[in-house]
Each structure stands twice: as C-alpha cells, then as structure tokens.
Amino acid sequence: MRRMDTQTHKKRTWAEPYKIKMVELLRMTTREERLVAIREAGYNTFLTRSRDVYIDLLTDSGTSAMSDRQWAGMMLGDEAYSGSENFYHLESVVREYYGYKYLVPTHQGRGAENLMSKILIEKGDYVPGNMYFTTTRLHQELAGGIFVDVIVDEAHEPESTFQFKGNVDLRKLAALVDEVGANHVPYISLEGNVNMAGGQPFSMANLRELRLYCDQHDIPIMLDATRTIENAWFIREREDGYARKTVREILREICDMTDGCTMSAKKDALVNIGGFFACNDDEVYQKAQNLVVVYEGLHTYGGMAGRDMEAMAQGIREAVTEEHMAARIGQVRYLGQKLEAAGVPIVEPIGSHAIFLDVRRFLPHIDQDEYPAQALAAELFIESGIRSMERGNVSAGRDPVTGENRRPRLELVRLTIPRRVYTQAHMDVVAECVIDLYQRREQIRGLKMVYEPEYLRFFQARFEPIA
Numbered sequence: 273m274r275r276m277d278t279q280t281h282k283k284r285t286w287a288e289p290y291k292i293k294m295v296e297l298l299r300m301t302t303r304e305e306r307l308v309a310i311r312e313a314g315y316n317t318f319l320t321r322s323r324d325v326y327i328d329l330l331t332d333s334g335t336s337a338m339s340d341r342q343w344a345g346m347m348l349g350d351e352a353y354s355g356s357e358n359f360y361h362l363e364s365v366v367r368e369y370y371g372y373k374y375l376v377p378t379h380q381g382r383g384a385e386n387l388m389s390k391i392l393i394e395k396g397d398y399v400p401g402n403m404y405f406t407t408t409r410l411h412q413e414l415a416g417g418i419f420v421d422v423i424v425d426e427a428h429e430p431e432s433t434f435q436f437k438g439n440v441d442l443r444k445l446a447a448l449v450d451e452v453g454a455n456h457v458p459y460i461s462l463e464g465n466v467n468m469a470g471g472q473p474f475s476m477a478n479l480r481e482l483r484l485y486c487d488q489h490d491i492p493i494m495l496d497a498t499r500t501i502e503n504a505w506f507i508r509e510r511e512d513g514y515a516r517k518t519v520r521e522i523l524r525e526i527c528d529m530t531d532g533c534t535m536s537a538k539k540d541a542l543v544n545i546g547g548f549f550a551c552n553d554d555e556v557y558q559k560a561q562n563l564v565v566v567y568e569g570l571h572t573y574g575g576m577a578g579r580d581m582e583a584m585a586q587g588i589r590e591a592v593t594e595e596h597m598a599a600r601i602g603q604v605r606y607l608g609q610k611l612e613a614a615g616v617p618i619v620e621p622i623g624s625h626a627i628f629l630d631v632r633r634f635l636p637h638i639d640q641d642e643y644p645a646q647a648l649a650a651e652l653f654i655e656s657g658i659r660s661m662e663r664g665n666v667s668a669g670r671d672p673v674t675g676e677n678r679r680p681r682l683e684l685v686r687l688t689i690p691r692r693v694y695t696q697a698h699m700d701v702v703a704e705c706v707i708d709l710y711q712r713r714e715q716i717r718g719l720k721m722v723y724e725p726e727y728l729r730f731f732q733a734r735f736e737p738i739a
C-alpha cells in the first residue's frame with residue numbers, strides 16, 4: 273500500500289480521493305412542506321421521510337457511498353446457505369487488518385453486541401466502558417449487567433480541548449474493581465473514537481496502561497471497533513511516536529492489545545449493512561458461533577448476504593488507506609472550522625465523523641427537560657431540510673432505578689457526515705444554515721414528549737412544541 277508523503281500532505285489541502293461515476297438527485301422542499309413533514313414526524317428527525325430531506329446528516333451508519341470495486345464485489349456474491357466463498361474472504365481480511373483469530377458475522381453492530389453481552393455477562397455484573405453507546409449499553413443491561421462510565425472527565429466537557437477524550441480513567445476503573453471485585457467485571461467495553469463524546473479517540477498510551485491493569489486483574493478488553501480506523505488516524509496525528517506509522521499498522525496495534533471486538537461495518541467499513549463479532553478465545557468463539565444461529569443466521573453469513581460480505585471485505589481495504597482517511601477527517605474538519613469561525617458553539621476538538629453542536633450554549637434558555645437538542649434538530653430541518661439528530665436528554669433515556677430523565681452533561685445535536693457522499697459545497701450550505709439558526713436562536717422553543725417508547729426512545733419518541 274502506498275504511504276502518503278507527509279510533506280505533500282502538510283502543504284496541500286485534502287481532496288476527495290475519487291471521482292464521481294453515478295449521482296443521486298436531491299429534492300428541494302419548501303418551508304411549508306417541511307413544517308408539515310416535521311409535525312407528522314412528531315418533531316423527531318428519525319421519523320421524517322428521506323424524500324423530505326435535502327442534505328442528510330442523520331447518521332454515518334450505512335450511508336456511505338460504495339466504490340466501483342465494492343459494487344463489482346456485489347456481483348461475486350456466493351449466496352450459498354453455508355460455506356459461502358465471501359465469508360472466507362471476509363474472514364481473511366478481518367484477520368489481516370484487525371488481527372483477531374475468529375470471526376462471527378452479524379447483520380449489524382447490535383447483533384454482535386447481543387451475542388457478546390449474552391455470552392460474557394452474568395446477572396449483576398458490572399460493565400465499565402469509556403462512555404456509553406445506546407445499543408451497546410442496552411444489550412449489556414438486557415443481559416443483566418450494570419453499565420459504569422469510566423471515561424476521563426474531560427469527555428463530559430464540550431469545551432475541553434483535551435486531545436484524547438476517549439481515554440479510560442484508570443482511577444475510576446480501579447475504584448469500581450476494588451468495590452465490586454474483578455470477578456464481577458466480565459470485561460471492559462472500550463470504544464474507539466467515542467461517538468457520544470463527539471468522535472473522540474483514546475491514546476495508545478492509555479490503552480497500554482489499561483492492558484497492564486486488565487492483565488493484573490484478569491479482565492478482558494472488548495473493543496467496540498466501529499470507528500477504530502478513525503481512532504487510529506488521530507493517534508497517528510497526535511501521539512508521540514506514531515507520525516511515521518500507517519493507519520493500518522496502528523489499527524492492528526490497537527486490536528492486538530484487545531481480546532475481541534464488536535463491529536458495526538456500517539461505519540468505518542464503507543458498507544450499507546453488516547457487522548461482526550471477533551475474538552481470540554476458543555471457548556467464547558464456540559459459544560458465539562452457536563448463539564449466532566439463534567439470532568442472526570448460520571455462522572458463515574450471520575444475517576448478511578454473500579454479496580454484503582464481499583462488499584465489506586473490499587470496504588475494509590479501502591477504509592484503511594491514508595487517502596481515504598485524510599479526506600474523511602478533512603471534510604468533517606472543514607465544516608467544523610467554518611462553524612467555529614462564526615462563533616457557533618461546538619464540541620472540541622473536532623471529531624472524526626460528525627460536528628456536534630453544543631446545545632447548552634446554543635440554547636441556554638431551554639431547560640433540559642424541554643429537550644433543547646431535539647428542538648434544535650427539528651428547527652434545523654424546518655429551516656433548511658438538513659436532517660441531524662439529537663444526542664442529549666432524549667438519547668440518554670431514564671435511569672433504570674429512579675425512572676428520571678438522565679439529564680446528561682452533554683446536550684448535543686449531531687451533524688453526521690456520511691462517507692464519500694457529499695461535497696465541500698454541501699458543507700458550505702450546511703454551515704450557512706446552522707449559522708442562520710444561531711443568529712436567531714432566541715426564537716427557538718422547547719418541546720414536550722407526548723409518546724415515549726420503552727426501548728431506545730430517541731428513535732421513535734414523539735414531541736409537540738411547548739405553547
């Protein structure tokens with residue numbers, strides 16, 4: 273693989289390392305149409321229809337544009353029920369790039385989380401993690417576990433410019449282990465480029481310390497590998513001793529220090545659907561290989577078509593290239609810097625996959641129980657047809673013990689950038705629209721929740737404006 277010349281990289285701006293072969297036309301709507309659409313969607317952007325959206329920044333999950341090579345791979349789909357050739361190809365690619373011994377494919381990330389949680393967690397166990405992710409924590413809880421946040425304090429401070437906000441606070445972890453005993457901690461859940469903190473990386477130094485601690489206490493490290501290629505990029509950029517390593521080498525170094533992973537291939541791996549569980553332990557693998565049959569499908573497809581596995585194998589190869597990652601991070605940073613220059617409050621440092629608007633500072637006049645981030649996402653849609661999502665009080669859900677809203681420290685709107693989909697001109701439009709909203713922010717009102725589903729309420733909850 274070609275190494276990027278770092279001198280050239282410094283002097284020149286990033287550019288998309290591809291040209292466009294096929295386009296999808298966008299639909300513009302009027303403000304009136306969008307008002308009707310958001311009302312019908314209960315002021316929840318997850319419930320709006322994609323036909324009513326102009327620029328879709330809801331998520332970077334499964335929204336990537338695939339390459340011609342990935343599409344060509346789709347034609348090589350071996351749709352045999354068992355032993356598909358594409359499975360063995362994917363297995364070899366995962367072994368090569370991520371380095372784990374065993375692969376169990378799943379339909380997406382949460383399928384892998386379900387398997388892992390059921391296999392490793394016993395009722396009453398504690399599962400420490402560097403901040404929660406919605407589906408990850410839910411599967412831990414459904415398996416009888418209790419999630420404990422052990423991320424560094426800086427991660428909860430949107431204004432902190434700490435470079436490794438994804439780091440585990442070893443003192444918090446040690447305090448938990450001392451209190452409950454290592455035998456009640458089945459593993460530590462370590463997420464690369466922590467999504468809920470704003471797409472923030474952990475450092476290799478932190479992972480090394482964590483490994484040492486976990487070895488001393490016989491606690492496995494299970495990686496949420498969903499955005500670990502992006503984490504590897506930041507390590508290369510920011511951490512001493514890594515400037516001359518490739519993203520690919522750093523990814524392997526991370527995985528080699530962990531015991532297994534769950535993966536949503538819908539993010540880093542540039543596919544529209546897919547995921548996997550991977551590990552090194554024979555016994556855990558055997559259990560996962562058996563359990564996957566119950567929830568996903570046979571262990572050589574796990575809920576994916578053969579063609580999906582082929583596209584994923586090729587997607588992983590493309591995702592670890594320097595060119596791809598430079599453009600990925602470059603585009604997100606381009607948008608973030610435009611907003612910063614206009615004084616719009618965003619989470620610092622700018623992360624890898626999204627810009628997070630800091631709604632506590634954007635809408636200080638709205639109480640958190642009136643869901644200011646939800647209100648801002650709805651307002652941005654009405655204003656511009658740009659679809660974003662809430663990452664605040666609605667996403668955090670209720671405390672299982674008290675039943676109260678969790679009122680998290682971070683109340684954010686996420687503008688998530690799909691991979692290889694939009695151009696720099698689209699980013700300009702997004703910046704203009706957000707800046708317009710910021711200038712008339714006093715006019716924005718809160719919402720009340722009128723329907724609350726039991727699980728992962730942010731997906732389907734409905735709201736009405738407060739009169």
Ligand SMILES: *Cc1c(COP(=O)(O)O)cnc(C)c1O
Binds near residue numbers: 380383405467
């Ligand atoms: C998306 C995501 C998941 C869940 O994966 P799905 O493919 O959506 O089921 C888990 N962890 C992280 C960090 C994610 O971003």
